[in-house]
Amino acid sequence: MNTPLPTGDWIRAISIKQSWTTCVLTGAKTVENRSHNRWPWRGLVLLHASQSIDRPALRDPLVARTVSGRELATGVVVGVARLIDCHRDADGTRPCTAWSEPEAFHLVFRDVQELALPIPAQGQLGLWKPPEPVLIQVLQQLPDVRP
Secondary structure, three states: OOOOOOOOOOEEEEEEEEOHHHHHHOOOOOEEEEOOOOOOOOEEEEEEEEEEEOHHHHHOHHHHHHHOOOOOOOOEEEEEEEEEEEEOOOOOOOOOOOOOOOOOEEEEEEEEEEEEEEEEOOOOOOEEOOOHHHHHHHHHHOOOOOO
């Protein structure tokens, strides 16, 4: 069964190194830290596990507990989330989450849904438009994903 694609500019994708991608998928990590300027996009984003694994991150107890027993797939779209905010913590204030890095911009995710079958895809830097074949495969697994 083919699920028709929504029309318009409704979705983006973001590539994140493993093990961070898996931490987002579990719902434990609700922010992604980026050094870039503010990100104006709000809405649905495909979560793409980039080709590389951040090995030093696996020594962080918070990360290790979160990803324990989970496969760290790379080069694949593994889920969908809603990007609802992008902010920096004000100087001198506590981080917004245990996952927040000082002086980084925090992309805030909600409504994370994991794909049962990861979808191979070529990632890019920044927010990128996913190709139609990838979107079709995502909607086959998560037919209720809509703008």
